Amino acid sequence: MVKFSDFSEDLHACNMCGYCVPVCPPYQEIGWESAAPRGKVYFMKNVEMRSPLDRILRRPTKMRDFAGRATQEALDFTRAVYECTGCGACEAVCHAEIPFDGFWDDVKEWLVNEGYGPLPEHRQMLKNVETTKNLPGKDNERRGDWFKEAGGVQSDQPEVLFWVGCAASFERQSIAKAVVKILNAGNVRYRVLGREEWCSGGPIARIGGGDYVKKTLMPHNMEAVEGTGAKALVTACAECYRAWTKDYRRYGGNPPFAVFHISQYIEKLVKEKRLKFTKKLDRKVTLHDACQLGRVCGQSEPPRNAMKYLQGVVQLEMFHNRDTTLCSGAHGGFREAFPQEAASLAARRQAEARDVGAQLMVTTCPRALAHMNEVKRGRALDVVDLAELAAEHL
Ligand code: SF4
Ligand code: SF4
Known part of the structure; x- marks a missing residue:
């Protein structure tokens, strides 16, 4: 069971440089620094900064009042922590190399253990x-x-x-x-x-x-x-x-x-010469790098390499690609709790795909695919899975 002390050391590594702020997709949509990694880290540093005397006298914390009830600040903070898609963009830019990937999972688990999380929508x-x-x-x-x-x-x-x-x-x-x-x-x-x-x-x-x-x-x-x-x-x-x-x-x-x-x-x-794609289908596609495969697991190239074997497929790159991929908003419970912001992220991704002249968007995340197809409007492109695309070329 995760305790605050399990991740508090990482809080002290943060030098408040702010590199993680503009890259955070929920921050881009919501606009409050409480939604950005630095804002959440700042709050947690304050949670921890209690003197031994505060503890002995059982003075209220930022999370609980004198009666041990959750404070409004704690409830707001909890909601802010869930304004996170788990996209890994903060870890990719953090100067202090905070392992945000598992860190946010731990913070959320701690909130669950303390009775604040998850959000009702989860x-x-x-x-x-x-x-x-x-x-x-x-x-x-x-x-x-x-x-x-x-x-x-x-x-x-x-x-x-x-x-x-x-x-x-x-x-x-x-x-x-x-x-x-x-x-x-x-x-x-x-x-x-x-x-x-x-x-x-x-x-x-x-x-x-x-x-x-x-x-x-x-x-x-x-x-x-x-x-x-x-x-x-x-x-x-x-x-x-x-x-x-x-x-x-x-x-x-x-x-x-x-x-x-x-x-x-x-x-x-x-x-290994066990598989050959023989059907040629001319189409211009763009890959939406699924955060979990590309940035988080470091596997941005395999989907691109696999598509090179598909005859007739021309790959076009969006502005945000590989480690700078833009999250679709589908992940981390964000879509369930913040549907409008998640839809807006998907719309931005769709606009990028159109801007490069693609006819089809390809991804490796079935939930991103479902989300982007569900919220698409107007001239939005169809989104297909890489496996579906490849199978059509057999
Ligand atoms: S993992 Fe992504 S969404 Fe979550 S805090 Fe980091 S940058 Fe923001
Ligand atoms: S990038 Fe890392 S060190 Fe800089 S503010 Fe964000 S969490 Fe802190």
């Missing part, structure tokens, strides 16, 4: 995962319903475990079907877990539910994947990729198998 997300083991709250027995229709074949001796993720299992099954088409074309032996696949926990950790991920989701998922004997896990979901490669390791899990994003696996199959 409770349904937590409840869904606790009761159904998937984010949209569907019957998990039906998680693999799409598999047969996709022409999927379960192997008894799989090379890889295809980790589908909640979004591709229930809401955008065309992504899951596209991955199966790619694996079939490469003659890869694979398995899917069906109902034994539970939410990876990425979205839950981002809203302060790290304890549940650590104690329940991670152990179950690790055991289920290991039980298949596969030497590698492949996923098309940027959030799940982050969960498996970063979050689980941070929580003390250490997957004894390789973890690939589908873009990395496509490159591997092509280089």
